[in-house]
Amino acid sequence: MVYFYFGFDDFMCQNLSTFLKSALEQLCYREKVLALVEALHQQYCPGPPSLQALKTRFFTAIELLCAGEEEPDSTDSTVSIGSTEPLEETVVSGATYLVLDGIDEIPYGPECEMVIQFLSQLAAHQHRRLHILVFSRPEWDIETSVVLSSSWTALRITSADIEPDVKTYVVNQIGLNHKLRKQPEHVKDDIVKKLVYGSGGMFRWTALQMQELNSRRIMRRKESTSILSSLPIDLDSTYERILAKVDSNFVDEAAAALRWLVSASRPLFVEELAEACIIRVEDPCPFDRENRLSPLDILDLLPGLIKVEPAPDPSIDLRLRFHTVSLAHFSVKEYLLGQRICSGPLKIFGVDAKLAHSYIARCCLAYISCCNDVVLSLKIDDPADSLRPYAFSEWTHHASMTPQDLLRDVSAQALEVFRNPETCLTMNAITNLVQRTKSGGFRSQLSIPFNSYKTTDWPRYYMLLYAIRLQNLTMVKLLLEQGLDLSSNARTDDFLVLALDSQQLDIAELLLDNGYEPGRSELLLGMTHATPHILTAFVDLIFWFLNMSTTATDGGAKQLPLGAVDDATMATITDDEKALNGRGNPSADAAAPAGNGPSNVQPPRSTIQIFLLMTAACMSVFLAALDMTIITTALPTIAEHFGSSAGFAWVGSAFMLAAAASTANWGKFSDVWGRKPVLLAASAVFFLGCALCGAATSLAMLIAGRAVQGVGAGGLLTLVNIIIGDIFSARERGKYYGMIGMVWATASALGPIVGGALTNNVSWRWCFYINLPISGTAFFIILFTLHLPTPHTPLLAGLRSIDWLGSLLITGGTLMLLMGLQYGGNAYPWRSVTVICLIVFGVVTLVLFGLVEHRLAVYPLLPTHLFASRSNVAVLCVCLFHGLAFTQAIYFLPTYFQAVLGATPLLSGVYLLPVCLPVSLCAAGSGIYLKRTGRFRDPIILGLLLAVLGSGLLLNLPRGRNVPSTSSAWARIVIYQGITGAGIGLNFQPPLVALQSNVPPQNNASATAFFSLTRNMASAIAVVAASAAFANRMTAQRPAILAAAAGNASLADMLSGDAAQANLLLVDRLPPDLRSVVRAAMYDAVRPVWIQTTCFAAAGLIACLFIHAKPLQSVHETVNTGIEGEKERRRIALEQRAHRKATRGEPQVRGNGPAKEAAEV
16 A cells, blocks of 8 residues: 655645655565666666656556456566566555545645646556545545546545545644643633534634734634634635735735735745735836735735745755646635635725736737846845746747637738747847946836737837937938838827937937827927926917907006015015004005006806806806816726725825915916916916826826816916906805806716716717817807906016915815825724824924914915904815715715615615705805895805704614615605705805905905815815724624624624725625624714714814804905015005004003004904
8 A cells, every 4th residue: 555645834745756755665665676667767767867757667567567467468567678687576566556545635736637638648547456545625625626537536534534644634733833832721721622523524714814813913712712803714714814914005915926826826935925915017117026026925925815835946046936836725726716706995905807817918029028137047045037938938828829809800821920939039139228228317118008019010119219219310211111100090109209309400300201190198298398488488378369369457557576576575564564553544545546556346257158158158167177086986997997995095185285385376377477477377277187087097197197287276276266356346256156166066966977988889989088178168268258357477577476386285284184194994903103204394394384484484375364354264264174074974974875875886876866956056045145135144144054953963864775666765865965055055156255355455366366275174184083983883883794794703803993995895705794783883984973063063063153243345446466465465464463563562552543444344
């Protein structure tokens, strides 16, 4: 009998060579076969036997063993091998048993396949006296991999047969573990019982649970019971737990490593895998050696899923980086290829068998393109390019294994070139040419995707590319004489941009003369390479054109040099304050415009002018608001298109951050250069951002385009409100603000619907292209119909008048604070250094901004004297609390619909209509009320009362999935949302009218910009506060969820804490008992959010009581802009500062003296 056990915990016993040596040695103990076989093979195979020699010896030994029971012709054939001894002297006849135990313990890979192939060969031998018994665990059916022969049997053993062995193994492991062996006996008994009876005969499961117990802290029996009950029930759950613990910063690397290990053509060295898993084929620079993982990072990344073995040839090296890495067990591959992981929250780690070879082939090509050396005699010990041997030798194998349907867009010629191994040499030579001859200004790396192989002439296109980079005109002429097709469909790069970037006008002209067709994105890319002098001249030309096309009412005003203005103003601060202290009525001068540019009463506009202006304004606001939400339904498609699931969240965040950070600057820009030029500039920036997003070729380009979009959208939303304040009187502007609010609410509600329709029926790019014609139309309407006083401010003079220090502080502080709130609980924990530093430094920077504006800025972005009025502070507080309440309601009502009522994402959007419609209608209605009555406090107070009532009623929303089927429950859902939406809608525009009515007209732009910034900050803070309340409550509900989940800790973690809101769709797939517990927990977790919303609305109601009520005027005055307007604003600020000092110096003022009149003003 020959017995061999492929022990799962001993890699030396998991290969075919070890088995063959052991089998031959065991045969030698009872027979003389091994000595005979050794003598036969030493004649032609001296030295250590190879695997093939061992297999030959083994089969020869089997033939010799069974020859005594066969016919004489078999004996003759056996002797003919070379035996010189009588066979009956060397063979003892009798039955021979080969027992192979633990076949299923071999890790999946080449060794496992070799063993299976060997068993199939062994099964082909027909010997009556040879019995082969293959023992396998229930977790793998050996019969599906080996064609059975009638002469041997594969035995299926039950878990009861394995339990004694499992128990022995567990007891031995506890004894070897210094931590577990110190535990009390009853704890060790509990561990043995749990691991033996829970294993089902699977040693693999038992070993993984031992690793988990070794990593946990066990102090008392109660803790041990809890830990043991939380262990996964099967291998798939165990693997899910391991993957769920992967560091979020290394998810992409872990997923890439698993793809390589599943589909690589040979085992990878540790150093090879360290490089392979950081390749990003979609990036311009697909491989950065500076980011290469260390071998220890690879080993710690996926514990329990991979195993490391010493190098197969010890003569190569004994260092860790030359150890081979493979999947730890065959079940790991089955799990990664299965449907369970592909349909769960860990689908990023799933492996598609059809796409795996395509992915590795792309990675190899991208890696080859980044090689620094052209040496083809590759050295395995070269640490600089460890993956290069595999990439050069195996990429064609993976290309040939790629399914044809994945390459359906590639021509037959391209496939022939792609699968030609000699193409590898050509590619390497071209790469070497780039690396050795590129100029210092060339920074992009070569990346060659599959679709670059469109024709067999593709090397000549790359040679043309490098010739242009080398500025070699002669080489360019020679290549063009060969008849290259330079149409946009044939070429592989934007050659014209490259030629213009290097200022090679001769090459650019030569390209155009030879039929070059510029692409749609080349103009946009070329603009980014323009020199500062050209950009300055272009901006000056635009401002000159805008000034010529505008009827300026302040034309002819004398412009003083900026330096003289600043010096004169700074020199007269003290004198102004002293003179004002002795005036009889200083407030009269503060209230009336003075200086070189007095305000004039604006003549009325025609109906057609107002119609066109409001049409353009509503179109601009509609696009800006639409792009805030249109991307939500397109994000999954965009992530799939660019092959990235890590960075796509920034597609939405970049827009919001840029819009918030740029808001304060747009108001000041309009004060310096005028409303119309700056509004047109914001529209142009938004147009440029839409074009960049639509033409994006990478995720980085899309995020950059979204940031540009956000800057333009922030300007549009702010400047439209400022211009309405400039055009209409305080009494009339409420109506037009109501229109803007209704358009904004409608666009925000339509965004997801429009985005989903365009993505499904056309392309996600049309979510951005659709803005171009509308934005262009609005641009030209504004250009030819908006006539406002526009100053002739020179570009450089205007730049010098901007408070750049304040601009830097407000932009940087806003970005840091919002990014800290964005990162907290998502990319990083709230306690992480990154989040704390961003929030703290953001707040400190904003405080410094306030100090700079109050003490240092000559022409501040935000005049701090606006906060001297109690009414202004109350209005801003109402804006803040209104933004908090509105955002929390809109953000968490869908969470309630999906988690508690079981609605789908689409249906939750339908359920949200009862709050969206009242918001739009009441926003318009409040404007009409302001127009008719001139009172702004009434809609503010009424709206906040309704918001408090509606938010409080949300606490009484029905619970349970089947409740909305009743009419009473539906009535509550609709009515409560309607009350809340009405209260929110009434407070969109009246607070802004209240603020503008209480500040001098010259400060309307700064006040409006800060109002918008306050609302943006409130939105960001509201999401963080509500998410924290929800997560804290779900954390408290974890014990109940864990008990209902039968101790499944990984599932309980997914449904509690910060992860609960990200797994709402998982609730419907839970068992009924667990589902009801989770829904009840989430209903209780949403209630603190409604309490917060109610408190915010109540705080706004208290704040609105301090708003000063004053009648709105029907007569409107124009506002000076430009340098003269800045001087006027500074003079008013100085007068008010001196007046406040005089008031503080005379505390006992009685009667109707000058100080009292000034205080009233």
